[in-house]
Amino acid sequence: MSDQPWTIESIRDALGNPALAQRFLSEINKAQAHELLQVFARWERIAKDTHAAVERGREIAAAEARGEEPPGEWIDGTARLEAARDRFRAHGAA
Secondary structure, eight states, rough: SSSSOHHHHHHHHHHOOOHHHHHHHHHHHOOOOGHHHHHHHEEEEOOOOHHHHHHHHHHHHHHHHTTTTOOOOOOOOOOHHHHHHHHHHHOOOO
């Protein structure tokens, strides 16, 4: 979203997932007057985070489509995951 102020409609749209949008609308509609700002602020934060994640995903996909490394700092967690796998296997898991 641009620098426009967030509204109930823009939060609903930014959430993307219909079930999540319905949950937001339900909470905002059922909130008592003294709770409205708090409920709105919480969902505004969720919408901003969701919007930022979608934009980040688009940047990564565009970089990969151009054959470039994805932007940002990436940590190779292979060794950590392999160590965890080995610990689980040692205890009889999959």
